[in-house]
Amino acid sequence: MLDFVQQLVSGVALGCVYGLIALGFVLVYKATEVVNFAQGDLMMLGGFFAFTFIGMMGLNYWIGFAGAVAAMALFGMVAERVVVRPILGYPQFSIIMVTIGLGYFLRSIAGMIWGTDDLKIETPFSQGVLRMGSLVLAYDKLSVIAATMILCTLLWLFFNKTTLGTAMRASSENMLAAYYMGIPVKRVVSIVWAISAAVATCAGVLLAPITFIHSNVGLVLGLKAFPAAVLGGFGSIPGAVVGGVLIGVIESMAGFYLPEGWKDVAPYLVLLAVLLLKPEGLFGLHVRKKV
Amino acid sequence: MRFLFKTDYEDDIKLFPHSGYVVSYGILIALLLIAPHVLSSYVMSQLVFVCIYAIVGVALLILTGFTGQASLGHAAFLAIGAYTAAYLQKYNVPFPVYFLAAGALTGFIGALVGFPALRLTGIYLVIATISFALIVEEILARWESVTHGNEGMRVKTLSLLGVAVPRDSPTFYYLCLAVLVLTIVGTLNLLRSPTGRAFVAIRDSETAARSMGVNVALYKVKSFAISAAITGFAGVLFAHKLSFISPEMFTLQLSIEFIIVILIGGTFSLHGAVLGAIFIVMIDPFLTYLKDDMPGIIAGIAAAFGAGTATAAEIQSKVAAFASLNGLKGAIYGIIIVLFVLFEPLGLYGRWLKIKLFFQLFPLYKRATFKRQKIYVKSERNR
Numbered sequence: 001m002l003d004f005v006q007q008l009v010s011g012v013a014l015g016c017v018y019g020l021i022a023l024g025f026v027l028v029y030k031a032t033e034v035v036n037f038a039q040g041d042l043m044m045l046g047g048f049f050a051f052t053f054i055g056m057m058g059l060n061y062w063i064g065f066a067g068a069v070a071a072m073a074l075f076g077m078v079a080e081r082v083v084v085r086p087i088l089g090y091p092q093f094s095i096i097m098v099t100i101g102l103g104y105f106l107r108s109i110a111g112m113i114w115g116t117d118d119l120k121i122e123t124p125f126s127q128g129v130l131r132m133g134s135l136v137l138a139y140d141k142l143s144v145i146a147a148t149m150i151l152c153t154l155l156w157l158f159f160n161k162t163t164l165g166t167a168m169r170a171s172s173e174n175m176l177a178a179y180y181m182g183i184p185v186k187r188v189v190s191i192v193w194a195i196s197a198a199v200a201t202c203a204g205v206l207l208a209p210i211t212f213i214h215s216n217v218g219l220v221l222g223l224k225a226f227p228a229a230v231l232g233g234f235g236s237i238p239g240a241v242v243g244g245v246l247i248g249v250i251e252s253m254a255g256f257y258l259p260e261g262w263k264d265v266a267p268y269l270v271l272l273a274v275l276l277l278k279p280e281g282l283f284g285l286h287v288r289k290k291v
Numbered sequence: 292m293r294f295l296f297k298t299d300y301e302d303d304i305k306l307f308p309h310s311g312y313v314v315s316y317g318i319l320i321a322l323l324l325i326a327p328h329v330l331s332s333y334v335m336s337q338l339v340f341v342c343i344y345a346i347v348g349v350a351l352l353i354l355t356g357f358t359g360q361a362s363l364g365h366a367a368f369l370a371i372g373a374y375t376a377a378y379l380q381k382y383n384v385p386f387p388v389y390f391l392a393a394g395a396l397t398g399f400i401g402a403l404v405g406f407p408a409l410r411l412t413g414i415y416l417v418i419a420t421i422s423f424a425l426i427v428e429e430i431l432a433r434w435e436s437v438t439h440g441n442e443g444m445r446v447k448t449l450s451l452l453g454v455a456v457p458r459d460s461p462t463f464y465y466l467c468l469a470v471l472v473l474t475i476v477g478t479l480n481l482l483r484s485p486t487g488r489a490f491v492a493i494r495d496s497e498t499a500a501r502s503m504g505v506n507v508a509l510y511k512v513k514s515f516a517i518s519a520a521i522t523g524f525a526g527v528l529f530a531h532k533l534s535f536i537s538p539e540m541f542t543l544q545l546s547i548e549f550i551i552v553i554l555i556g557g558t559f560s561l562h563g564a565v566l567g568a569i570f571i572v573m574i575d576p577f578l579t580y581l582k583d584d585m586p587g588i589i590a591g592i593a594a595a596f597g598a599g600t601a602t603a604a605e606i607q608s609k610v611a612a613f614a615s616l617n618g619l620k621g622a623i624y625g626i627i628i629v630l631f632v633l634f635e636p637l638g639l640y641g642r643w644l645k646i647k648l649f650f651q652l653f654p655l656y657k658r659a660t661f662k663r664q665k666i667y668v669k670s671e672r673n674r
Contacts, residue, residue, distance in 0.1 A: 035414045035417075083629055083633070086633050087632060087633060088666075089665075089666035090636075090663075090666060092361075092413040092414055093355070093361050093413075093417075094632050094636065096361070096414065096417055097550065097554055097628055097632050098628070098629055098632045098633070100547060100550075100628060101624070101625045101626070101627070101628025101629040101632070102625065102629060103625070104547075104621050104622070104624050104625030104628065105621075105622055105625030105626060105629065106625075107618065107621055107625075108618030108619065108620075108621035108622035108625060109618070109622060111618040111621075112618050112619075112622070215618070219543075223421065223425070223543075226418045226421070226422075227422070230415065230418060234414070234415075260433075261429060261432070261433040264425075264429050265425075265426050265429045265430075268422035268423075268425050268426050269426065271418070271419075271422050272407065272419060272422055272423070272426075275407060275410070275411060275415060275418075275419050276407050276410070279410055279411060279415060
């Protein structure tokens with residue numbers, strides 16, 4: 001039983017990281033119908049930025065964190081402007097390829113700049129553990145869970161309660177119509193990319209104590225975040241986090257109870273099953289065109 | 292130049308639109324046939340890889356270019372073909388049999404993958420094929436009784452009709468070339484058959500295809516099966532060329548390389564697959580060249596332009612350090628993908644067509660002929 005709870009908590013913590021990356025996918029998808037295959041690599045880059053600020057320049061953790069988030073938000077905007085905007089609206093295949101190319105590029109560049117070693121960030125949470133009876137929970141895992149909940153709530157509020165959020169939803173439905181209604185579509189898209197890169201950075205920094213940062217971490221975790229996003233239904237913010245948590249728990253349980261090898265396959269089997277049985281995901285909108 | 296006036300259906304489905312094609316392809320084939328007697332063994336080896344990549348490229352074109360179904364899982368099909376060959380070879384099954392068996396098995400699995408694809412479009416299909424590929428990769432690593440797990444499998448020398456065909460021999464090259472030519476001709480024939488036309492109809496508009504009486508589900512599965520089967524054939528050749536296979540050769544990276552092949556070549560023509568294959572195979576020699584010769588050349592140029600010997604040496608060492616950076620290949624791939632999608636969406640073959648059109652219409656060529664129009668995103672969610 002204790003094992004089970006322990007696995008559950010670490011699964012949820014890992015799942016929250018998947019959820020945070022999936023959130024990035026979902027934000028961009030919600031606003032522009034683009035799936036950003038480089039989301040995991042943005043996360044990796046954010047982690048490296050934070051490492052540079054905190055580990056190499058010796059700044060305070062929180063200042064470094066904020067600096068990394070700001071830098072990555074700017075980077076997200078630049079990436080959107082340079083790479084994605086020229087082909088916005090073209091077949092999804094082209095956009096997927098562009099983001100895959102961007103991911104490749106970021107991965108190699110990060111490998112060139114920061115080397116290929118595993119890096120670690122010292123965080124205020126990395127030492128302590130919370131003991132509840134015989135249950136031991138590490139603070140860094142709990143911090144991931146807490147941060148995910150906060151971010152998720154903020155984003156949900158942003159999308160549903162603010163004018164800018166409404167503008168984003170409108171421009172995702174039909175850009176031209178939104179443009180005619182006076183929504184600055186280009187600026188909206190830029191802001192979405194900035195937010196999504198910032199969220200990815202949060203994921204990267206929070207993840208740093210758990211899995212370390214190296215140049216391929218984005219690819220590995222990004223691929224795990226797809227099942228999360230699909231499970232929750234692309235385009236749903238709570239869905240992304242719930243999907244992420246489910247994938248994390250499934251992975252953690254499969255790693256513990258099933259023979260070796262299932263751990264890596266289980267998320268994808270679940271993904272295929274979901275795609276077959278309920279392609280719109282758990283929280284996806286089921287829209288039907290009425291004629 | 293020659294204008295093609297198509298006046299009836301027969302003109303539209305000709306294999307060779309006019310005699311110029313026969314002459315130019317004939318010369319190309321003749322050159323390729325005498326190549327092993329002229330070129331060095333290293334170049335021949337690269338040519339074999341070009342053939343294999345081009346076969347996979349053609350397979351992917353059928354699926355992605357002509358049916359409009361994106362797939363990032365073709366490395367898995369290649370792996371299945373390669374492993375089938377290696378496994379059957381252990382039981383002394385003759386080459387033609389396991390060659391066909393590999394194609395059949397891969398085609399069957401491709402059809403199975405095609406079924407989920409019926410309900411999925413766009414991004415969901417890409418994700419589904421990625422997860423299929425990852426699952427296959429994991430199975431190859433774990434199913435040790437058949438695949439030897441991560442240790443990998445040796446592939447014995449190919450023996451055709453009792454004669455050994457080593458992987459460096461001209462005969463092996465001819466074999467690959469023959470498979471490539473057969474694949475291309477087969478695909479050309481497929482594309483002018485009702486099946487191929489149904490594929491293109493599905494790509495252009497699924498709804499329109501359905502309303503014209505095309506059984507969309509059947510043709511999507513067919514497209515997956517055919518594409519996978521051809522990839523399986525390529526897998527057999529791939530296994531023999533490498534003579535050793537292990538799961539880490541068939542990663543997502545390889546699938547992306549195949550996508551790059553058709554993306555760079557051009558996703559609307561079979562020429563594209565071959566051009567893209569040449570391009571992707573040439574990257575490695577290019578990097579070697581960059582590493583070995585480029586620093587000296589750049590230093591030489593610097594010296595010629597009046598830089599002192601000391602600075603020239605400095606430049607040389609800097610360029611050498613840059614060229615031997617670890618991730619350079621990945622970065623080049625990334626840049627190439629982005630630049631091609633942004634600036635040359637029709638690929639290398641599209642560039643050739645543009646050049647040709649320029650000369651054909653010489654004084655009257657309009658610069659905006661191939662310019663992309665502005666498009667606004669319309670949600671695909673409520674289709």
